[in-house]
Amino acid sequence: MYINKVFLAVLLGLISVTARAGLPIQHWQSASGAQVYFVENHDLPILDVSVNFSAGSSFDTRDKAGTAAMTQGMLALGAGGLSDDRIAGKFAELGAQLGGDFDPDRAGLKLRTLSSERERSQAVGLFATVLQQPDFPAAVLEREKARTIAGLREAATQPESISAKAFSAALYGSHPYGNDEAVEPETVEKISRDDLAVFYRAHYTRHGAIVAVIGDLTRSQAEQLAEQLTAKLADGPAAAAIPPLPLPLQPVEKRIPHPAAQSHILLGYPGIKRIDPDYFPLYVGNYILGGGGFVSRLTEEVREKRGLAYSVYSYFMPMREAGPFQIGLQTKREQTGQALALVRDTLKKFVKDGPAAQELKAAKDNLTGGFALRLDSNAKVLDYLEVIGFYSLPLTWLDDYVGSVNKVTVAQIKDAFARRIKPDNMVTVVVGSDAK
Template identity: 55%
Template sequence: MMISVSRFGAALALTLFGLCGGAHAGPAIQTWSTPNGARVFYVESHALPLVDVQVDFRAGGAESPAGKTGVAGLTHALLDNGAGDLDEEAIANRIADLGAQMGGSADMDRASITLRTLSSAAERDGAVDLLATVIQHPTFPAASFEREKARTLAGLKESDTQPDAILSRRFAAAVFPGHPYGRLPTVDSVAALNRDDLAAFHARTYTAARAVVSIVGDVSRADAEAMAAKLTADLPRGEAPATSVNTVLPEAQTIRVAHPSAQAHIAIGQPGIRRGDPDFFPLLVGNYVLGGGGFVSRLTKEVREKRGYAYSVFSYFMPQRDVGPFEIGLQTKGSQTDDALQVVNATLAEFLDKGPTGAELQAAKDNLVNGFALRLDSNRKVLEQVAVIGGFGLPLDYLDRFPDKVRAVTAAQVRDAFRRHVSPAHLVTVVVGGDGDKAAAPRAEVAR
């Protein structure tokens, strides 16, 4: 597991709301490439004597070979369990001695490694040297591999009994049939992995052509160039993977999975949009009205406030490197499942037909614009945004233009964008559980 002084993992939220617009200008982003082809994105900030670094690789779960799902997560988790001539304990001690923090996360698109270090030359250079060793020369020790594999298997076996985890797996498979986004790790796929699989995955995906280095903080351009070069110098150049666009839309269906939980766990959705889609801003604003705005959203008003079917109901688009999902989610008593679904579908149908009202549109834009400053109020938050911009090829002035893009959205644009990306003919509904509600009729697993 990626470690730090406090052994934390810096999970990144790459949902549609990862960048909320506002009235302030974004940071000045400089960019270049290292000698072996890795892309670098840099923001200079001397407010604190700290430097934040994130190195992203196109090495997420979607890159796992067929039949080897789980290899991406295990590879990432074991990077700092042994590297170069250092074992796990030596790496942890070195991080503590430097006063640095190292973490990371892996999702379907990216494997990320983060570093926070003091900007003084000795500490900064030592921390960067250590991170470079971890990224470029992991050894995947046998004992660590077996331990992490066992931990992963135990987690998967436990998740196979949990309705939320079952829902996620069935929803992904139904929304993305035949696509890597629909293939999640299983007990069987992880059990079949060995250390050679991890080494081969690292050699293929942890390359300069797949790397993006983001640096924010108290460091000069010249020193940032040296840091980026050091972090990628020993990586093979490799080749950037081809960009693909998923054009497969599932047929509308309802999948019911038996589970003894009293609450039915429900997901409704389909493939939505990819990063950089021109409909991003209309969908962002419109989704705030539909289900992204918490207690002020239409779904909350109709499902929770008027009828009491659920404590929480939400919707979101998750733009990814390829077309990510649109999803509506809620939990309700098993006996209320069909009634709740009817209300959700009716609310969505009305929104697709008419779009937001003028008052709803203005409230959504005001909220998104006014929240901008909170998304850029620390170096680490700036780093996350810069990494998204660099990793997904967004314009360098994306943050500068965000407020005006939000303000410019019209009700007609929202309605038209939703009609392009959300269709009842392709909506998949997955219901897990609810059988424990005594008022609910017993049912076996069916798909229709």
């Protein structure tokens, strides 16, 4: 057992997927009804697999917000009659690692294990038990509820958490994407074991399962694995669609007092869906605006020229419906007004004029030149397989990435930002400022 653990630990530090032109993604529907996405790679004796479902926080109810996260978190804390300690111990004995995914859209678990027959069969068997036979032990649930409530109360004192929660509430309101910020000690306290069991049966279904697999496995073995992991899931209907998010018709600004030495500032607007014709113009444009770190417009204006913040960023988070476009920074309390005005002015100029040609060239060079590093390990490829599968992206999405970036023009960026981002209608949250 010791040799297995050491061997896997060494392998985890190695590059296991070499940069290559073309990633051969295989896709099929399993006999159970699950969608499977598979990349065969025998470079190292490792297997990475994940199973995701439409079971994120957007499927919660407001009165028991936190049920979706608690369901996902409890899967490995008691299953098939095994205790949480026994499950963790068995994975450790096999040198395997268990992880997970959770966001407003999706929830699931992932496994990394050696691909040798003994370790793989036992690790995958235990993974199947965790996915398909959760016990949701009452005593463990009470423990996890207490831990979650303590975390929520601690977060309620931290400016980063306060600003994020207020920003999401202001941007999403009663939309399901605001459910995650509706999680409070009171809603968590209401969650029962029956709530978890009902949520699990409704959302962790075999027809809703997205299985992603990469590693030292043949197609035939991958087919058997996908069936083993999903055949005993419930046979439920597809998840309900998430409603579109209405766009803000007027600006919203919220200032929250806090004794922190710095103000925490967030600005945002509804962004884009994962499948969106404006994806690449907005993606490349945002790299120039605030996603490129020290080479971005916002960093140049706010940090380099005026020293108003150590770090300032912007990003799009594409989801099934419009995820947020967000700008964030921290600044001294007495500089809040100046920094906020500068960020708004920089955004307005970018939306109005777009980027310069030399900025676009530099962005393309950086994005395409660094893309190989996004595929230099099994774990990174697995993350992409999950997204491609869950959001039904083209199987050639990764192969097409460099070409899609290089096709973006200054005019496309200017047009996309002008249509999609309205600086005068932004949501703004400031935590820690005394300014009115």
